[in-house]
Amino acid sequence: MCCCHWGAQTVTRPCSWVFTLRTGAALCLSMGSYHCKCEKPPWKGARRSSYYVVLFLMIGVLIFYIWFSRLLLPLTIWRVRNDTRTISPFHHLTSQFFVEYPHRYQFIVDQPNKCRQERPFLVVMIPVAPQNREARDIIRCTWGNETRVLGRLVSYYFLLGKSRIGNDTEPPDEQILLESRTHGDILQSDFLDSYKNLSIKTMVMLEWLSTRCLNSSYAMKIDSDTFLNVNNLISMVMHAPRRGYMTGLVARDAQVLRDPHSKWFLSSDVFAEPSYPPYALGLGYVFSMDLPERILEASRHVKAVYIEDVYVGLCMKHAGVPLTDPPHDGLFVASPPSYMSACYLSSVIATLLQSSKEILYVWEVYKTQPQSDC
Ligand SMILES: *[C@@H]1O[C@H](CO)[C@@H](O)[C@H](O)[C@H]1NC(C)=O
Ligand SMILES: *[C@@H]1O[C@H](CO)[C@@H](O)[C@H](O)[C@H]1NC(C)=O
Ligand SMILES: *[C@@H]1O[C@H](CO)[C@@H](O)[C@H](O)[C@H]1NC(C)=O
Ligand SMILES: *[C@@H]1O[C@H](CO)[C@@H](O)[C@H](O)[C@H]1NC(C)=O
Ligand SMILES: *[C@@H]1O[C@H](CO)[C@@H](O)[C@H](O)[C@H]1NC(C)=O
Secondary structure (H helix, E strand, O other): EEEEEOOOOEEEEEEEHHHHHHHHHHOOOOOOOOOOOOOOOOOOHHHHHHHHHHHHHHHHHHHHHHOOOOOOOHHOOOOOOOOOOOOOOOHHHHHHHHHHOOOOOOOEOHHHHHHHOOOOOEEEEEEEOOOOOHHHHHHHHHHHOOOOOOOEEEEEEEEEEEEEOOOOOOOOOHHHHHHHHHHOOOEEEEEEEEEEHHHHHHHHHHHHHHHHOOOOEEEEEEEOOOOEEEHHHHHHHOOOOOOOOOOEEOOOOOOOHHHOOOOOOOOOOOOOOOEEEEEEEEEEEEEEEHHHHHHHHHOOOOOOEEEHHHHHHHHHHHHOOOOEOOOOOEEEEEOOOOOOOOHHHOOOOOOOEOOOOOHEEEEEHHHOOOOOOO
């Protein structure tokens, strides 16, 4: 045994204890004689308080981490409730993971009668950022110019939010108005256009379809960085049910991503179950015209998550409408081959590209290369 002197105190401990203390608080001067003198180092007080500070910081970080990952959420009073207009002192942190969709956005640039008058068989809706004029022009001169296909009329509309938060009286952008006058295909609503607001955009799109396109049979939502084979689309839809129909690349049993760094992170207070109900991936999905109204009705009872396609899937589930798989695989493609041949392009309906610029290149291949020996 060794003994250590702590000021006036004498403590007897096994030597191993002294050895471990040596580096920290105690200094052993004499070991061989089973006797050691422990000196209180002059910096001990300062060091001890810095230990406390570090300890507090670690506990703080741990609590924050646990709170953030929602492990303790069912136990806390900050649980985000049904109505989503809540309560949490950290509301600004949680609010980005769901969106509020109050059903009250207005169109500031609209085509109120065009769809009703033209009565297209299928309406293609393309969400795009207001400033992305380039993508709109590319689509207009590629697949967006295919308006009569297999004897059916197809029409195309671009769906925009506002590019900045303005006040209610602020007029729409001059450029957008001009573009709308030239092409007649712009729909702009007065919510702020952002990635986290895409669910709002989709709901606004459904509102527009359900009020302005009553005499159309089908609609499709498609991303702007996508190649669309309108011919294959129409030929598939011509054999599809007229009601309760939605198809695309259907994800089943998709796991909810709980990593806060993921682009599609969703915390368990916003969505508790480990996997999503079936939903059609947002790159492109097609639906019969009875669905916009049914999805909107369901959306009044389903808390809006910011992942647009998942939210539509949640509403479909609530409405009790099952998703339909496309007639065969490979029609809707989220990870296309690096080289897209004319044969490939003539076999798909929608395939995701790296950017809307790539549509130009792919369109050239599709239109100019022979598809006879596919
Ligand atoms: C939450 O919503 C569900 C379904 O919409 C409803 O049955 C339930 O009563 C609501 N709970 C509260 C606390 O409002
Ligand atoms: C669209 O196609 C028509 C022919 O069908 C063609 O005359 C017109 O120039 C095309 N428009 C664009 C923008 O490519
Ligand atoms: C709203 O925007 C308009 C046009 O930009 C401006 O004239 C007006 O002063 C703004 N009103 C408020 C309350 O900010
Ligand atoms: C979504 O749009 C609303 C309405 O314009 C706006 O208040 C909100 O800040 C937007 N949210 C995001 C994340 O951009
Ligand atoms: C739809 O078309 C039918 C004729 O096919 C017409 O009677 C009806 O008024 C149209 N509905 C709307 C809302 O335009």
